Amino acid sequence: MEQVLKKHIQKSITLSDEDFDRLMGHFHIQTFNKGESIFIATQPVENAYYVVSGLLKLVYTDQDAAAHIVSFAMEDWWESDFHAFFMKTKATMSLVCLENTTVFALSLDDYWQICDMFPQMERFLLHKSNMGFIGAQQRVLSLLSTNAKERYERLIAQYPALLQRVSKTQIAAYLGVSRETLSRL
Template identity: 50%
Template sequence: MLGQLRAHIEKIIPVSDDEFEFIASCFTYKKYKKHQFLIQEGELVLYNYFVLKGLLKLVYTDEAGKEHIVGFAMEDWWETDFPAYYQQAAATMSLECVESTELLCLQLEDYKKLCARLPKLEHFFLEKAYMGFIAAQQRTISMMTTGIKERYDQLVKKYPSLVQRVPKSLLASYLGVSRETLSRLSL
């Protein structure tokens, strides 16, 4: 499991055995069952999660009680309610397991310790943030400028394994349409 984290980091920066030993000491391994919550709205967000195995969904619930899927996270992805994590504030979103999930968890204090002691790790996290910002902007533009069929096709092309693992009702929420609309398109 720690080898998976090291391989993930080394796609961006090299780390020595001693450096990785320190990195590994800052993470906690946790296992969750399907439908279990890692974060619930209103709670303090303790961790940024690296997914070893499984699938998560990040959900925002509006004032009317409607759930909006902000994102999914599968193996080798990071997920949390980032504003709440970095500001140590109450969560505005919930994070739930779509499948049984194994994670490496990083507290903010340990994140800061890692970045202070290993500046190149700060570069790693910055690169991951860039990729996240790019994906979020591309999704926003897609939601504003394309139809449901094209959005679905883009999702299938970019993340084919995700589409196979996620129930249609969750895909519909992520794409911003009803389950019925998604079904009518025969997707």
């Protein structure tokens, strides 16, 4: 199980086996069943999560009880309500399992300790954060510049496997259109 995370980290940096073992002491493995929430809105966000296996949605529920999916997190992705995580505030979003899921959890204290102890890990996390920012900005751009049909077509082009794993209702909540509209594309 740890090998998955090790492989992921070593895509970007190189760590000795001893360093990697010391590093792993900061992560905590957790498993959840389909339908369970790792955290929910209004509650504190203890950790950032690395997905070993399974599938998560980061979802915001508005006043009208409509769900909006900010992002999906699949194998090899990091996810959290990062605003709440870094600012130590209550979550505004919930992190919900769409499949049985195994994650490595990393607390905020451990996040900064890892940075202090392993400069290479700080570099790794800087890379991660930069890529996350770029991804979010491209999502902004797609919401600004394309209609529902185009967004849908690009999603299935980029993540064809996703369609087999989540319902159209979830896809619609991610694309920002109603279930019915998506159904008519």
